[in-house]
Amino acid sequence: MKRPTIKDIAAAAGVSKGAVSLALNGRSGVSERTRSRVLEVASTLGYRPSVTARALSSASADAVGLVLVRPPRALGDEAFFFQLIAGMQSEMSCALLLQVVDSREAEIALYQRWWAEHRVDGVFLVDLLVSDPRVELMSALGLPAVVVGGAGHHGELASVWADDYAAMTSVVEYLKSLGHQRIARVAGLASLLHTVRRDSAFASSVVDGVVVAGDYTAESGARATRELLGMAAPPTAIVYDNDVMAVAGAEVAASLGVAVPSELSLVAWDDSVLCQHGRLTALSRDTFAFGARAARALVAVIGGASPTDVEDVLPELVVRGSTGTAPAVQVGCEHPTPRVR
Amino acid sequence: MKRPTIKDIAAAAGVSKGAVSLALNGRSGVSERTRSRVLEVASTLGYRPSVTARALSSASADAVGLVLVRPPRALGDEAFFFQLIAGMQSEMSCALLLQVVDSREAEIALYQRWWAEHRVDGVFLVDLLVSDPRVELMSALGLPAVVVGGAGHHGELASVWADDYAAMTSVVEYLKSLGHQRIARVAGLASLLHTVRRDSAFASSVVDGVVVAGDYTAESGARATRELLGMAAPPTAIVYDNDVMAVAGAEVAASLGVAVPSELSLVAWDDSVLCQHGRLTALSRDTFAFGARAARALVAVIGGASPTDVEDVLPELVVRGSTGTAPAVQVGCEHPTPRVR
DNA sequence: GACCCTAGCTAAACCGGTTTATCTCCGGCT
DNA sequence: AGCCGGAGATAAACCGGTTTAGCTAGGGTC
Numbered sequence: 001m002k003r004p005t006i007k008d009i010a011a012a013a014g015v016s017k018g019a020v021s022l023a024l025n026g027r028s029g030v031s032e033r034t035r036s037r038v039l040e041v042a043s044t045l046g047y048r049p050s051v052t053a054r055a056l057s058s059a060s061a062d063a064v065g066l067v068l069v070r071p072p073r074a075l076g077d078e079a080f081f082f083q084l085i086a087g088m089q090s091e092m093s094c095a096l097l098l099q100v101v102d103s104r105e106a107e108i109a110l111y112q113r114w115w116a117e118h119r120v121d122g123v124f125l126v127d128l129l130v131s132d133p134r135v136e137l138m139s140a141l142g143l144p145a146v147v148v149g150g151a152g153h154h155g156e157l158a159s160v161w162a163d164d165y166a167a168m169t170s171v172v173e174y175l176k177s178l179g180h181q182r183i184a185r186v187a188g189l190a191s192l193l194h195t196v197r198r199d200s201a202f203a204s205s206v207v208d209g210v211v212v213a214g215d216y217t218a219e220s221g222a223r224a225t226r227e228l229l230g231m232a233a234p235p236t237a238i239v240y241d242n243d244v245m246a247v248a249g250a251e252v253a254a255s256l257g258v259a260v261p262s263e264l265s266l267v268a269w270d271d272s273v274l275c276q277h278g279r280l281t282a283l284s285r286d287t288f289a290f291g292a293r294a295a296r297a298l299v300a301v302i303g304g305a306s307p308t309d310v311e312d313v314l315p316e317l318v319v320r321g322s323t324g325t326a327p328a329v330q331v332g333c334e335h336p337t338p339r340v341r
Numbered sequence: 342m343k344r345p346t347i348k349d350i351a352a353a354a355g356v357s358k359g360a361v362s363l364a365l366n367g368r369s370g371v372s373e374r375t376r377s378r379v380l381e382v383a384s385t386l387g388y389r390p391s392v393t394a395r396a397l398s399s400a401s402a403d404a405v406g407l408v409l410v411r412p413p414r415a416l417g418d419e420a421f422f423f424q425l426i427a428g429m430q431s432e433m434s435c436a437l438l439l440q441v442v443d444s445r446e447a448e449i450a451l452y453q454r455w456w457a458e459h460r461v462d463g464v465f466l467v468d469l470l471v472s473d474p475r476v477e478l479m480s481a482l483g484l485p486a487v488v489v490g491g492a493g494h495h496g497e498l499a500s501v502w503a504d505d506y507a508a509m510t511s512v513v514e515y516l517k518s519l520g521h522q523r524i525a526r527v528a529g530l531a532s533l534l535h536t537v538r539r540d541s542a543f544a545s546s547v548v549d550g551v552v553v554a555g556d557y558t559a560e561s562g563a564r565a566t567r568e569l570l571g572m573a574a575p576p577t578a579i580v581y582d583n584d585v586m587a588v589a590g591a592e593v594a595a596s597l598g599v600a601v602p603s604e605l606s607l608v609a610w611d612d613s614v615l616c617q618h619g620r621l622t623a624l625s626r627d628t629f630a631f632g633a634r635a636a637r638a639l640v641a642v643i644g645g646a647s648p649t650d651v652e653d654v655l656p657e658l659v660v661r662g663s664t665g666t667a668p669a670v671q672v673g674c675e676h677p678t679p680r681v682r
Numbered sequence: 683g684a685c686c687c688t689a690g691c692t693a694a695a696c697c698g699g700t701t702t703a704t705c706t707c708c709g710g711c712t
Numbered sequence: 713a714g715c716c717g718g719a720g721a722t723a724a725a726c727c728g729g730t731t732t733a734g735c736t737a738g739g740g741t742c
Contacts, residue, residue, distance in 0.1 A: 003457045005728055016692050021730060031690060048457035052402065053728035055393040056697045063438070070427075082423050086411075089441045095460070097404070098439045100430045116344050116389035118698090119436070218614065247618050273559065274614060277588050346698055357722050362700060372720060394698035397727045459728090 004045045013041045024049070055118055063095040064298060065120040067107045069127065070100055079272045080242075080287055081126075084148070087291025088124070092299065104129075108137060115141045122302045124148050124294060125157075128193045146298040146307075148290075150193045158307035160294040164194045167283060167315045168201035168239075171267055174317060175237045179326035180265060184210040184235035186224040186245055195241065198269075202239070210235065214245050221245025225252040229264075236326045237265040243272045246280055250322065261324030271318055279321035285312070345386045354382045365390070396459055405639060406438040406461040408448045410468060420613045421583075421628055422467075425489070428632025429465070433640065445470075449478060456482045463643045465489050465635060466498075469534045487639040487648075489631075491534045499648035501635045505535045508624060508656045509542035512580055512608055515658060520667035521578040521606060525551040527565040527590065529582035536582065539610075543580070551576065555586050562586025566593040570605075577667045578606040584613045587621055591663065602665030612659055620662035626653070 010020045015034060022029045023038035030038075041047075055061045066088075068081060089096060097120055101107050111134065114120045123143060125134050128150030135155045138145040147159035175183055183206050188195045190213060202209055212227055214220035221240060225248070228235055240246035246268030250260060258264050268275050271284035290312055301307055351361045356375060363370045364379035371379075382388075396402045407429075409422060430437060438461055442448050452475065455461045464484060466475050469491030476496045479486040488500035516524055524547050529536045531554060543550055553568055555561035562581060566589070569576055581587035587609030591601060599605050609616050612625035631653055642648055 003459075006730095007728075017729080018693080018731080019691060022691095025730085029690070034690080046457075048454060050397075050728055051458040051460055052393055052396040053459075053697090054730075056391075056397055056699085056728080057730045059697095059730070061393065079420070085439070086441050095438050095440060097436050098426070099436055100427050113389060116387075117392040118344075118394075119392055218617075244614065247614075251618065273585065273588075274618065276559075277592065277615065278618060347700095348698075358699080359701080359723080360721060363721095366700090370720070375720080391698055394727090395700075397698080397729085398700045400700075400727095 003050075004047045006047075006049070009038065009042050009045060009047055012045065013038045060094075060121045060302075061119055063097050063120050064092065064295075064302075065097040065099075065111070065114050065123040066126070067110050067123070068098070068100045069102065069104055069107050071102060079274075080270055083287035084126075084291040084294075087288035087293075088295040089291075090288070091292045091295035094121070108134065111137065111143070112141070115143045122146070122298050124298060125150075128154070129191050130193050130196055132193070144298065144301040146294055146301060148294045151197055153309060156307060158297050158301050158309065160290065160297050160310045160312060162285060162290070162312040163314060164197040165201040168198045169205050170314070171239055171283060171317060172202065172205040175239075175265065175267070175323070178237075178265065178324065180237040181326065182233060182235040183237045183239065184212065184228050186212050186214045186221060186228075186238060186240045186249065188214060188216055188241035198241065214241065216242050216244060218244050218248035221248035222252045225249035226256075229253065229256055229258060234264075236263070237267070237323070239267045239269070241269050243268045243270050243274045243280070243282065246282070247274050247278045250278055250280060260322050263327050265323040265326070267317075267323060269315075275318075275320070281320045281323040282318050283315045284318045285315035345388045347388075347390070350379065350383050350386060350388055353386065354379045401435075401462045401643075402460055404436040404438050404461050405433065405643075406440075406452070406455050406464040407467070408451050408464070409439070409441045410443065410445055410448050411441055412443060420615075421611055424628035425467075425632040425635075428629035428634075429636040430632075431629070432633045432636035435462070449475065452478065452484070453482070456484045463487070463639050465639060466491075469495070470532050471534050471537055473534070485639065485642040487635055487642060489635045492538055494650060497648060499638050499642050499650065501631065501638050501651045501653060503626060503631070503653040504655060505538040506542040509539045509580075510546050511655070512624060512658060513543065513546040516578045516580075516606060516608070516664070519578075519606065519665065522667065523574060523576040524578045524580065525553065525569050525576035527553050527555045527562060527569075527579060527581045527586055529555060529557055539582065555582065557583050557585060559585050559589035562589035563593045566590035567597075570594065570597055570599060575605075577604070578608070578664070580608045580610070582610050584609045584611050584615045584621070584623065587623070588615050588619045591619055591621060601663050604668050606664040606667070608658075608664060610656075616659075616661070622661045622664040623659050624656045625659045626656035 006017050006020050010017045013020065015038065019030050019034060020038050023035040024042060051062045066085070085096065097114070099110060101110060111123060121144065123145050125145055126148045128147055135157055139156050145157050147154045147157050149161055150159055151161045151164060172183060185202050187199060199211060202211065210228065212224040214224050221244060225238065228238060238249060240249060246266055250266055253260050253264055260266060266280060268280045268282040271282040275282040293310055293312060297310055347358050347361050351358045354361065356379065360371050360375060361379050364376040365383060392403045426437065438455070440451060442451060452464060462485065464486050466486055467489045469488055476498055480497050486498050488495045488498050490502055491500055492502045492505060513524060526543050528540060540552060543552065551569065553565040555565050562585060566579065569579060579590060581590060587607055591607055594601050594605055601607055607621060609621045609623040612623040616623040634651055634653060638651055
């Protein structure tokens with residue numbers, strides 16, 4: 001089967017290629033009679049302009065790109081990105097080029113390649129680092145980009161972000177209102193910008209708060225939780241940087257015989273089916289809507305709009321069974337017997 | 342910033358465009374001296390051929406496509422597809438064009454469009470229907486395609502599949518070996534081919550087995566489970582078509598006071614973090630490897646290999662806490678009091 | 683009637699590659 | 713000397729669009 005080209009349409013309608021192009025793109029230069037004839041011929045022949053050819057004459061590639069840096073097998077557990085992608089798609093008429101790579105270097109090389117190959121009109125940047133080389137790269141290449149999730153103001157780039165600082169503060173305030181004083185945090189990758197934000201928010205609202213580093217995997221969540229519960233003065237509440245670590249933490253608590261929420265309260269960042277089934281209190285945000293917003297921003301930037309910062313709505317704390325009032329303080333007992341064997 | 346084109350390389354190396362093309366593609370027609378000079382110039386200038394332009398001269402689009410038909414918001418819960426995608430990527434050097442649409446018609450239109458626009462070299466077909474129009478479409482268009490997950494032999498198309506029939510049979514045999522006799526099944530969408538396969542396997546190995554239809558959502562899993570447990574002679578074991586429904590079912594059982602596994606055994610199809618945390622016995626397959634295999638098959642077909650059927654390894658039953666020996670049969674009590682209020 | 687303007691269209695160049703036809707030069711053979 | 717062949721290179725066509733320059737016919741103005 002041979003797909004019809006503009007030349008076929010031109011021949012069938014008895015006009016020139018140029019006239020067909022003008023007619024199809026709704027531009028002036030052809031009479032209404034000719035235009036309607038061309039349109040009719042095109043539709044009966046099932047004509048579709050080739051994006052490829054169109055992209056050549058410096059028009060758009062009609063696609064945007066997204067690169068994820070992950071160990072590929074771990075990807076399936078992170079519902080977050082899938083939600084995000086689905087949301088993006090809902091606001092884009094063009095295609096999404098998706099690639100999973102395993103290193104930051106590969107990611108940068110890929111962006112460069114896509115740009116050089118004229119393959120995308122713009123890209124999303126996720127997992128922003130504290131000082132991210134990609135920001136400068138985009139400016140240098142002149143490739144439209146939207147930073148997703150990094151808190152505002154990245155060079156000349158547009159960004160869509162949620163206020164992690166305020167969110168963390170609100171979680172801590174909630175826990176404090178329940179009487180918790182020894183609050184700990186299981187953080188995500190330290191190289192990520194939002195981890196730093198949350199860290200600083202946590203540090204400024206919790207005195208002597210313990211922070212243990214994790215990497216979003218169940219293993220790291222379990223390890224961190226074991227470490228925290230084994231301390232001389234274990235925390236009465238733990239805030240996790242994602243859902244997977246939180247659920248793993250809940251299991252460790254159960255296996256150690258620490259009752260949730262009467263002895264220990266748990267909060268997960270990012271809600272998911274996992275939290276729903278684990279009855280975990282979680283900081284929920286509408287990731288789908290977030291993706292949609294990011295897509296709108298990118299489309300705007302590609303369209304030539306000047307880059308803006310869009311702040312997402314503050315995540316909402318969904319209280320479930322994993323948080324409760326702090327256990328009564330045993331006066332005079334600075335070092336209660338750790339419950340951990 | 343302006344990216345260098347083949348013309349720039351030609352000028353810098355003092356040769357013609359054609360010579361550069363030959364040199365870069367390792368084809369004969371240029372001397373070794375010229376070739377090395379061209380290569381050097383190209384690398385110092387950071388040259389990258391434009392896929393766009395290349396695709397125009399009937400070469401490859403250097404991308405493959407995947408369309409998912411889902412209500413977009415539900416997508417995030419299905420780790421399966423993300424795993425699959427990650428696996429595909431691991432075996433492809435080209436890019437993946439991903440789009441989520443909300444109807445079968447849109448999917449077909451999209452495949453047609455991608456083909457017409459010369460945007461992809463081939464596509465993956467997932468969620469095969471019992472009599473799927475896409476199979477014929479691909480043949481008609483001459484678009485290389487690989488059927489993912491549908492059990493073998495689809496027209497002239499290559500396919501990568503797991504033997505759902507054998508898998509279902511093995512699950513039932515396992516339950517029977519535990520003494521279960523009243524086994525029920527919560528099925529997935531009836532329009533999907535693999536649902537039909539599992540149905541027929543289930544029907545032929547379980548006498549009077551009850552099948553309730555579901556749609557992979559937690560709600561449908563819960564509803565189906567409530568229905569089954571409310572029957573006069575409720576089943577002692579239930580097999581679910583996916584993890585989300587199984588976990589929802591486990592919760593319903595818990596809320597009704599039905600003990601798992603002493604009174605009721607549960608098995609989920611497709612393992613995930615959800616099953617791991619819910620301690621659900623699950624039929625586990627290596628989705629990542631499955632995706633990788635599919636990608637290899639597609640690459641081969643695009644390369645001109647004649648389409649083949651690749652059978653995936655049989656899924657493995659991972660026994661966790663949700664399955665156990667059947668409760669003792671109360672002799673003479675045909676209709677035990679339902680435990681459901 | 684001479685002039686200009688514009689609508690409507692065509693021809694041709696262009697985008698950045700690949701591919702084919704052609705051209706030149708050089709060496710070997712009879 | 714004359715002929716042939718092949719290597720090495722180039723010019724030009726082509727892919728399927730967009731865009732610009734140019735051409736023509738018709739109508740209005742003075």
